[in-house]
Amino acid sequence: MKKDFLLAIFDCEEKLLKSAEKARDKNMEMYDVYTPFPVHGLDDAMGIKRSFLPYVTFVAGAVGLGAALVLQIWTSAVDWPTIIGGKPFISLPAFIPITFEVTVLFAAHSTVAAFLVYNKLFPGKKAMIMHPEQTCNKFVMAFEKDKVSVDDASIMFKELGAVEVVVQNVDTKLSWY
Amino acid sequence: MSDAHVSELRQPLITEDRTYKQISEDILDTLEEKPSKAWLAGFSISALFLTIGFLTVAYQVGTGIGTWGLNKTVGWSWDITNFVFWVGIGHAGTLISAVLLIFRQRWRTAINRAAEAMTIFAVACAGIFPLIHAGRPWLLYWVFPYPNTRGPLWVNFRSPLLWDVFAISTYLTVSLVFWYMGLLPDLATVRDRTKSGLRRFIYGVLSFGWNGSNRTWHHWEVMSLILAGLATPLVLSVHTIVSMDFATSVIPGWHTTIFPPYFVAGAIFSGFAMVLTLLIITRKVLNWENYITLNHIENMAKVIVVTGMMVGLAYGTEFFMAWYSGNEYERYCFINRATGPYWWAYWTMVSCNVLSPQFFWFKKLRTNLVFVFIMSIIVNIGMWFERFVIITTSLHRDFLPSSWVMYSPTWVEIWTFIGTFGLFFTLFFIFIRVLPGIAVAEVKSVYKFARK
Numbered sequence: 178m179k180k181d182f183l184l185a186i187f188d189c190e191e192k193l194l195k196s197a198e199k200a201r202d203k204n205m206e207m208y209d210v211y212t213p214f215p216v217h218g219l220d221d222a223m224g225i226k227r228s229f230l231p232y233v234t235f236v237a238g239a240v241g242l243g244a245a246l247v248l249q250i251w252t253s254a255v256d257w258p259t260i261i262g263g264k265p266f267i268s269l270p271a272f273i274p275i276t277f278e279v280t281v282l283f284a285a286h287s288t289v290a291a292f293l294v295y296n297k298l299f300p301g302k303k304a305m306i307m308h309p310e311q312t313c314n315k316f317v318m319a320f321e322k323d324k325v326s327v328d329d330a331s332i333m334f335k336e337l338g339a340v341e342v343v344v345q346n347v348d349t350k351l352s353w354y
Numbered sequence: 355m356s357d358a359h360v361s362e363l364r365q366p367l368i369t370e371d372r373t374y375k376q377i378s379e380d381i382l383d384t385l386e387e388k389p390s391k392a393w394l395a396g397f398s399i400s401a402l403f404l405t406i407g408f409l410t411v412a413y414q415v416g417t418g419i420g421t422w423g424l425n426k427t428v429g430w431s432w433d434i435t436n437f438v439f440w441v442g443i444g445h446a447g448t449l450i451s452a453v454l455l456i457f458r459q460r461w462r463t464a465i466n467r468a469a470e471a472m473t474i475f476a477v478a479c480a481g482i483f484p485l486i487h488a489g490r491p492w493l494l495y496w497v498f499p500y501p502n503t504r505g506p507l508w509v510n511f512r513s514p515l516l517w518d519v520f521a522i523s524t525y526l527t528v529s530l531v532f533w534y535m536g537l538l539p540d541l542a543t544v545r546d547r548t549k550s551g552l553r554r555f556i557y558g559v560l561s562f563g564w565n566g567s568n569r570t571w572h573h574w575e576v577m578s579l580i581l582a583g584l585a586t587p588l589v590l591s592v593h594t595i596v597s598m599d600f601a602t603s604v605i606p607g608w609h610t611t612i613f614p615p616y617f618v619a620g621a622i623f624s625g626f627a628m629v630l631t632l633l634i635i636t637r638k639v640l641n642w643e644n645y646i647t648l649n650h651i652e653n654m655a656k657v658i659v660v661t662g663m664m665v666g667l668a669y670g671t672e673f674f675m676a677w678y679s680g681n682e683y684e685r686y687c688f689i690n691r692a693t694g695p696y697w698w699a700y701w702t703m704v705s706c707n708v709l710s711p712q713f714f715w716f717k718k719l720r721t722n723l724v725f726v727f728i729m730s731i732i733v734n735i736g737m738w739f740e741r742f743v744i745i746t747t748s749l750h751r752d753f754l755p756s757s758w759v760m761y762s763p764t765w766v767e768i769w770t771f772i773g774t775f776g777l778f779f780t781l782f783f784i785f786i787r788v789l790p791g792i793a794v795a796e797v798k799s800v801y802k803f804a805r806k
Contacts, residue, residue: 188374213374213543214799215571223568228576234584252499252508261512271512274595277587278520285528285584289535292577293562296570302563304542312543312566314374354558 178350181322182208184307185334185342186315190216192338193316197222199337200318205330208319211311233291234284241283245276303352307345315340364804367461370644374798381792382544384640386553389787392639400779407773411486414766419489421766428749428761433483434599435741436771439624440480440778441522441596442617442737445589446625447473448529451536452585455578460803461653463796464645467540468636469629470533471789475781476628477526479774484518486770514598521595525588532581535574538564540790593618600744606687607748610675616668623661623707624737626654630730632782634723636791645792648721655720658733662711665740669704683753691747695760699743706736 187193194216200207201222210219253259254266264271293299311317320330322344331342372380389397414421424431447469454462485491497519499509509516541561548554564570597617600608630651637646676688692700710732713719720726751758785791 210568211566212568212571213566214539214795215575216568219568220572225569225572228573230573230576230580234580248499249511253511257505257508259510261510264512268512274514274517274591274598275511275520277591278517278524281528281584281588281591282520282524285524285581286531288577288580289531292535292573296567296573298538298562298564298570300562301559304545304558304561304563304565306546306565309546310375312539312546312564313378354555354563 179346179348182307182345182347183320183322183325183327183330183342184345185318185320185330185339186308187318187338188315188340190316193318194218194222196334196337196339197318199333200320203333205320206324208321211307211317211319213312213314213316216316229295230288230291234288237287238280238284241280242276244283245279246272249275297351301354303354305347305349307347361804365649366805367464367647367649367800367803368644368797369647372644372801374801377798377801378543378547378794380642380644381790381794381797382540382547384786385544385788385790386548386550390639393783393787397780397783400776400783403772403776404780405776406769407776410766410769410773411482414770415486415491419487421764423762423764423767425759425761427752427757427759428746430749431742431746431761432763432767432771433487435738435745436774437480437483438596438617438741438745439738440476440483440774442593442621442624442741443628443734444473444476444480444525444529444625445593445618445621446629447471447476448525448585448589449622449625450629451532452582452589455582456586460800461650463800464642464647464792465629465633465650466796467533467536467789467793468633468786468791470529470536471785471791472628472632472782473529473625474526474533475778475785476625477522477529478781479778481522481526482770482774482777514595514602517595518599521592525592528581528585528588532578532585535577535581536793536796537789538562539566539574539795540793542566543794544790590618593621600748605748606681606683607691607744610672612668612671612675616665619661619664619668620707620737620740623658623665624734626657626661627730627733627737630654630658630726631734634727634730636786638723640786640791642792645797648723651723651726652717652720655714655726655729658729659711659714662707662733666704666708669708687748687751690751691743694747694751696743696747696750699739700747703736703739703743706732707740710736 185196187196190212193210193212197207197210197219201224207223210216210223212219249272250267253268258266260266307319308315308317318334327344334342368377422431422433447466450462450469451466454466485494488494497509497516499511500506538561541557542564545554545557545561548557594614594617597613601610601613603609633646634651637643673688673692676684679685690696710729713725713729746761750761
C-alpha cells in the first residue's frame, strides 16, 4: 500500500522540536517523527500517551512469581516429597532465590516480547524508510499528504528551519527484507 | 535543549566538536574497513588459545575429571575459582548499563555497549566450568526441572547450586536481550549507511526493521528503564547466589553471612578492571579517545578504589569474626590462610586488591593510561587469587589432620583456563569488528550535554 507523505526534514533536534510544537498548536495531525536518537519533549508535542509496557512487566512478573512457587511447592511437597537435610517439604525461605529469578526472567522477556510485537519489529522486517539519513543525522517529520495543506506547511516548516520539505511516496505495507 | 543549560562545572561528554554524521562515521567506519594488522594478530592469538583450550576440554571430557589435580580433600578448586572469576567480571557490564542508567549517569553511554558485550562473553566463559565439571556435559539438561522417567525425580530446589542454574540462566538471557534491544537502533544506522548489498541485507535482517520512529523510541526508552530496573537487583542476586554456594555450607572459611555483599563488591571491582583493560586498548586502536575520554577512565578508577576498599573491609571483618567467634576451627582456618603453606596466595590477593588500588587516590595516576592499564591487570590477578584463596585454603586442611594435603593444578586445568581467555578475547575481537562498539544513538543523544 503506497501512500503520499509530506516530509519536513531537519538537521538538528531543537528545530524539529520547535516545529513539532508549532504543528501541534495548529492541530496538524502528525503521522510520525523519525529521529536518529530519542528526542525528549517530542512525545508531548506528538501527544503520545505513556507506554503500557510497565503493566506487562508487572503482570508477567506476578505470573513468574506464582509459577515458580507452584512449581517448587508442587514438586517438593506433592508430586515426589523427599526429605532433604531434615527440612520441611515446603521450605519457603529456600525457595526465595529461584522465585526471584523466575520473576525477573518472566518480567524481562515478556516486556521485550511485548515491545517487539506492539511495534511490529521482527528479524528480517523491511524497514519503512522515509529519508535515507533518518537513522543517522536527519530528523524527519511526516504527515499524510491529504491531511495537510502542502503549500502552507512548506512555507511554515521552511521558516522554522527545515532543510527540505518534500512530498514522497512511501510503501507502508509490512514486508520482509 | 535542556542539556545545554547544566552547571558551568560540567564538562561536555564528547570532547571535540562533531556533527551527528561524523559521530556515525567515527564509530561505524571501522565495521566497513579491512581488518588491521593489529586486529588480525590479536584475533589469531586468541583463536589459537581457544583452539588449544577446546582440545584440552575434549581430552578431559573423553578421559574424565581425573585429569584434574583434585583429590579427596580438595574436591573443588580451579574449576569453581574460574567460574566465580568469570561471573564476577560479567557484573561490571550490567552495573554500567543498568545501575548507571537508573542513576542518570550519562557518561555511561560511551562505554555501556562494550561493557555489556563483555558481560555476555564473561558469563559464557563462566558457564563452561560447571558444564565440564558435570563430567558428562551431554547430560547437563538434568539440572532443569522437567518431567522425567525417573519418578519423576525432581531437582533439589533447596540447593544453592540449583539456584545458580536459575540465576546464571536468567542473568545471561536478560543481559543478552537488554544488549540486543540497545543494538537495534545502531544496527539500523549501519544498514542505512552501508553500500554493500550483502552487508545491507545482513544488518537489515538483524535490525528488525528499525526506522527511528518516535512512537517506537518512546516504548524503547520505557523498556530500557524497566530492564535496567530488573537487571539491577538481578545482578546483585546473581553474585549473592554464587556466594551462597559456599556460605550455606558448614566449612570454616566459607560459612559466613558476610559473603553476599563481599562477593558483589569483589565482582564489581574485577569487572571494572576488565572493562578498563579492554577499553584502554580499544579506544587507542580505534581512535575513540574523543568518546571514551580520560574522564571515563578516571570514573572507573574511582569505582575500583571504592570497591577495593569494600573488599579490604571484608577481609578484615573475616579475620575479626574468626577471632571473635571463639571457634578454634574457624580461627585456625584464617591463621592458616595468612601464614600457612598458601600464604603467598593470600598476600598476593591482599597486595593486589587492597594495597595497590590506593594509588588511585592520586589524580595524576588515575589519568595515566599506562598506569591504569597495568593496575587493571593487577586487580584481576588479585581477584582471581581471592577466589583461589577462599576456595582452596578453606578445603586443603580439613577437620582431620591426616587428610591434610596440598593442591596444584594439572596442565589440563591450566589450559582450560587459558582456553576461556581465548574464547573471551576471540568473541570480543569479533564483536568489535561486526557490531557498533559504542552505542551510536545514545552517544548522539548526549552530544549536546554541557556544550556551549
